Amino acid sequence: MTSTNRPLPKPDEDSDEFWRYCSLHELRMQRCNTCGHFRFRPSVICPNCLSTEASWERLSGTAQIHSFVVVHQQMVVGYDQVPYVIALVDLDEGPRMTTRIVDCEANDLSIGLQVQVTFEDYTDDISLPVFVPSKSRV
Amino acid sequence: MSLAGQYAIVGVGDTKVGRVPEYSKTGLALLAAARAIDDSGLSRDDVDGVLTSQMGGTFIYSLEIATKLGIQPRYTTVMELGGATSVCMAQQAAVAIEAGLANAVLCVHAQKQATEGQRPRHGGALLRGFDEFDRPFGHPGATAVHALAARRHMHLYGSTSEDFARIAVAERLHASLNANAQRREPITLEDHQASRWVIEPFRLLDCCQVSDGAGAFIVTSAKRARNLQKPPVYLLGFSQFHPHRFISDQNADLTSTGAVVSGPRAFAMAGLSPKDVDAAELYDCFTYVVLTELEDYGFCGKGEGREFIKDGRIEIGGSLPVNTHGGLLSQGHVEGMMHVVEAVRQLRGNEVEPARQVEGAKVVLVSGHGGQMSTHGSLILGTERP
Structure with a gap:
């Protein structure tokens, strides 16, 4: 368990399932039972068809880097070890999310690079989904 | 009918921009607003609409600004569109006047980040989505x-x-x-x-810089604008x-x-x-x-x-x-x-x-x-x- 003063998410009625699955090291997102659209961030309604029926489906955890930046100055409490990499990743199932790319050299990253989810444990209830470059990369 | 050219900005005002520790955010807003009224040639009593940005989440803030200027507005609201707020206030002012809600709308924004720091402008709840899905990753x-x-x-x-x-x-x-x-x-x-x-x-x-400062402008009808002290600047x-x-x-x-x-x-x-x-x-x-x-x-x-x-x-x-x-x-x-x-x-x-x-x-x-x-x-x- 990572001891930290980092800001942690405070799940609410809409998102507590998402974070509960993360704590089990499963990346799950809501998939609309009506139109099949995966959505993120969690919501009571499908932004594609407005259906309220959805299931929490497990994702492959594979994604591509949509964009990434290298933070060189401490700007967030608990993130005093710079530089580190923040990214937007496009999950294979469609949704995009903000995350960090870990266990990598920033110089080795590029847009389109395949990455795989892994989890950082902070508390019994909160694990953050972060990504590492996929081992299969050339 | 198109609103092109039917409304105009007739007054502008601002304060020093940079570090301005001697005034509060509200103080800066009021100074800029009073300067805009003076610049317009309208009297204070002609101003019957007030729009402000949220400026930190004070409850019914636009009316606090209006009241401190001695205005009992026929039309007021707080607008929050981040950096698009000022441009969109001009549009909202024209639409409100067109609808008969007001005759002259004062639009105000102030900022106090240089001396108060870049703490979240909002009480916290309004940044919820960011705090849950961005900031925890060091964003x-x-x-x-x-x-x-x-x-x-x-x-x-x-x-x-x-x-x-x-x-x-x-x-x-x-x-x-x-x-x-x-x-x-x-x-x-x-x-x-x-x-x-x-x-x-x-x-x-x-x-960008991190600043203190305020600005304001007043929108009224092109017809009213014709007889004021400065050349009208039309919303085309x-x-x-x-x-x-x-x-x-x-x-x-x-x-x-x-x-x-x-x-x-x-x-x-x-x-x-x-x-x-x-x-x-x-x-x-x-x-x-x-x-x-x-x-x-x-x-x-x-x-x-x-x-x-x-x-x-x-x-x-x-x-x-x-x-x-x-x-x-x-x-x-x-x-x-x-x-x-x-x-x-x-x-x-x-x-x-x-x-x-x-x-x-x-x-x-x-x-x-x-x-x-x-x-x-x-x-x-x-x-x-x-």
């Missing part, structure tokens, strides 16, 4: 958002940090000519390239488009702003095109945003911004001076309000330092851009009604 906010966008633009269109430098240098040149600018010492392309990384691909000189065209709340939305396009929709609509309303624009006051929280806005508004094609900005084209004296006051990058960050104030002064003529007056300016484009490239407002101002 500090606007700088990372726009750096992510810039990286994507660099990847797709080949733009570079050196291109961003040209925008920083041009705006600093303009600020050096503006007595009310926070940063006036000129910089070079080399200075930009030597400045430290903040969030790569952004260097320190890609980032306006539009808004707000594509997404967070750039992690899977449909969010990081390499364009809402201007791709609001820009053409505003030009169509005005009966004008980009080639008619004499100067552009473009929201510039980071250098990259100016680059993509130039493309989105059609001054050049997508990906051609880096060529467009070469050879001093966006400097005063060039064919399209951009951010003639120095913008958020160098004049200071009053969340887009000073872009509106500057456009009005440029169009009136004889109100800014002669060295940064755009000769014969008749049409000025103003943009506002807020959140995670979330909100966008377009406003085309001019000296002549269509």
Whole structure:
């Protein structure tokens, strides 16, 4: 368990399932039972068809880097070890999310690079989904 | 009936921009508002509408400002569209007057970040989505958002940090000519390239100032504007488009702003095109945003911004001076309000330092851009009604 003063998410009625699955090291997102659209961030309604029926489906955890930046100055409490990499990743199932790319050299990253989810444990209830470059990369 | 040219900005006011520890945020707002009323030639009692930005989440804040100005408004509300708020307040004012809700609407924004620090402007609840799905990953906010966008633009269109430098240098040149600018010492392309990384691909000189300051303007009907003390500046065209709340939305396009929709609509309303624009006051929280806005508004094609900005084209004296006051990058960050104030002064003529007056300016484009490239407002101002 990572001891930290980092800001942690405070799940609410809409998102507590998402974070509960993360704590089990499963990346799950809501998939609309009506139109099949995966959505993120969690919501009571499908932004594609407005259906309220959805299931929490497990994702492959594979994604591509949509964009990434290298933070060189401490700007967030608990993130005093710079530089580190923040990214937007496009999950294979469609949704995009903000995350960090870990266990990598920033110089080795590029847009389109395949990455795989892994989890950082902070508390019994909160694990953050972060990504590492996929081992299969050339 | 089209509203093109039916409404005008008749008064503007501002305060010192930079570090202003002697006034509260409300104090700054009131000073700018009183100056705008004085500048308009309207009496205080003629002002019957008040719009403010949220300015930190005080309950019913627009009415607090109105009350402290001795105004019992027929129309008031708080607007929160981030950096697009000021441009969109001008539009909202015109629409409210058209609907008969008011005759003259005062629009105010103040900022107090230089002395109060960059603590969250809102009590916390309004940043919930960010606090849950961005900040826990070490995401500090606007700088990372726009750096992510810039990286994507660099990847797709080949733009570079050196291109961003040209925008920083041009705006600093303009600020050096503006007595009310926070940063006036000129910089070079080399200075930009030597400045430290903040969030790569952004260097320190890609980032806006952190400022105290306030600005205000008053909108009334073109008919009423004719008999006031300053030349009216007409609202020729306006539009808004707000594509997404967070750039992690899977449909969010990081390499364009809402201007791709609001820009053409505003030009169509005005009966004008980009080639008619004499100067552009473009929201510039980071250098990259100016680059993509130039493309989105059609001054050049997508990906051609880096060529467009070469050879001093966006400097005063060039064919399209951009951010003639120095913008958020160098004049200071009053969340887009000073872009509106500057456009009005440029169009009136004889109100800014002669060295940064755009000769014969008749049409000025103003943009506002807020959140995670979330909100966008377009406003085309001019000296002549269509």
